[in-house]
Amino acid sequence: MSTAQAGAGAEPWSSGELEDRLRALAEERYHHRHPFNLRMHEGALSPEELRCWILNRFHYQRNIPIKDAVILAKLDDRELRRSWIRRIHDHDGRPAEDGRPGEDGGIERWLRLGEAAGLDRVLLLSGEGVLPAVRFAVEGYVNFCRHGSPLEAVASSLTELFAPDLMVTRIAAWERHYPWIEPEGLRYFQVRVSQGRRDSEEALGLVHRWARTRADQERVLAAFTFKCDVLWSLLDAVDHATAVPAGASDAR
Numbered sequence: 001m002s003t004a005q006a007g008a009g010a011e012p013w014s015s016g017e018l019e020d021r022l023r024a025l026a027e028e029r030y031h032h033r034h035p036f037n038l039r040m041h042e043g044a045l046s047p048e049e050l051r052c053w054i055l056n057r058f059h060y061q062r063n064i065p066i067k068d069a070v071i072l073a074k075l076d077d078r079e080l081r082r083s084w085i086r087r088i089h090d091h092d093g094r095p096a097e098d099g100r101p102g103e104d105g106g107i108e109r110w111l112r113l114g115e116a117a118g119l120d121r122v123l124l125l126s127g128e129g130v131l132p133a134v135r136f137a138v139e140g141y142v143n144f145c146r147h148g149s150p151l152e153a154v155a156s157s158l159t160e161l162f163a164p165d166l167m168v169t170r171i172a173a174w175e176r177h178y179p180w181i182e183p184e185g186l187r188y189f190q191v192r193v194s195q196g197r198r199d200s201e202e203a204l205g206l207v208h209r210w211a212r213t214r215a216d217q218e219r220v221l222a223a224f225t226f227k228c229d230v231l232w233s234l235l236d237a238v239d240h241a242t243a244v245p246a247g248a249s250d251a252r
């Protein structure tokens with residue numbers, strides 16, 4: 001029996017209870033606890049490991065606006081589409097229009113992050129070096145949103161409730177431990193902290209509005225768990241690819 005079926009017929013949780021459950025799941029499964037992130041924060045990563053993470057995370061970043069376009073196409077409400085479309089502009093940037101200058105988006109800022117760490121943008125854009133498991137994880141996320149209900153697709157973005165605090169930790173750790181990365185590279189995270197707070201609050205509001213039954217709420221938790229697994233798998237792949245084979249001297 002699926003978790004959604006298990007919840008059928010039961011009383012819905014209050015908003016507060018649902019949020020407590022999301023928080024408890026995040027405590028257990030969000031990628032802030034992944035060993036690779038823990039090593040990143042301790043300053044234990046080599047330049048090669050950090051570059052591998054930046055390159056593979058770029059594959060995630062460039063697929064986020066595609067995923068948001070898939071969600072946009074599912075929203076049958078004009079007001080909602082007007083709001084959700086902002087996410088695509090935040091990542092892709094805005095073109096110059098009617099005398100207003102254009103704006104760079106998150107994808108451009110991530111390319112600059114790569115450059116600040118010594119990675120050529122041509123390499124990042126080529127997709128070369130993206131690990132197979134990272135491709136599967138990212139494709140899994142986009143397809144989850146493509147085939148799921150609007151509620152499930154929006155709920156899977158709720159991991160962003162926990163991303164801003166993680167980014168604040170990341171910024172401090174990089175300034176302290178990885179001074180070889182030019183500070184301009186941190187701009188992606190600095191901008192994303194407030195965008196992530198705003199986007200996740202919007203998504204949470206929609207989830208509370210749409211998840212009326214216990215079965216819906218169980219679907220929200222399942223979508224959130226799935227997304228935690230996407231982020232965790234990405235880091236597993238990077239961790240595995242950069243691991244020093246047992247017995248080798250530490251050449252990192």
Ligand SMILES: O=C(O)c1cc(C(=O)O)c2c(n1)C(=O)C(=O)c1cc(C(=O)O)[nH]c1-2
Nearest residue numbers: 064106156157158159160162163166167192
């Ligand atoms: O660096 C991170 O730890 C992190 C996590 C997440 C997340 O939890 O989903 C996102 C981001 N960053 C991010 O930069 C981003 O643009 C983003 C969009 C989404 C989403 O699901 O729509 N998550 C995230």
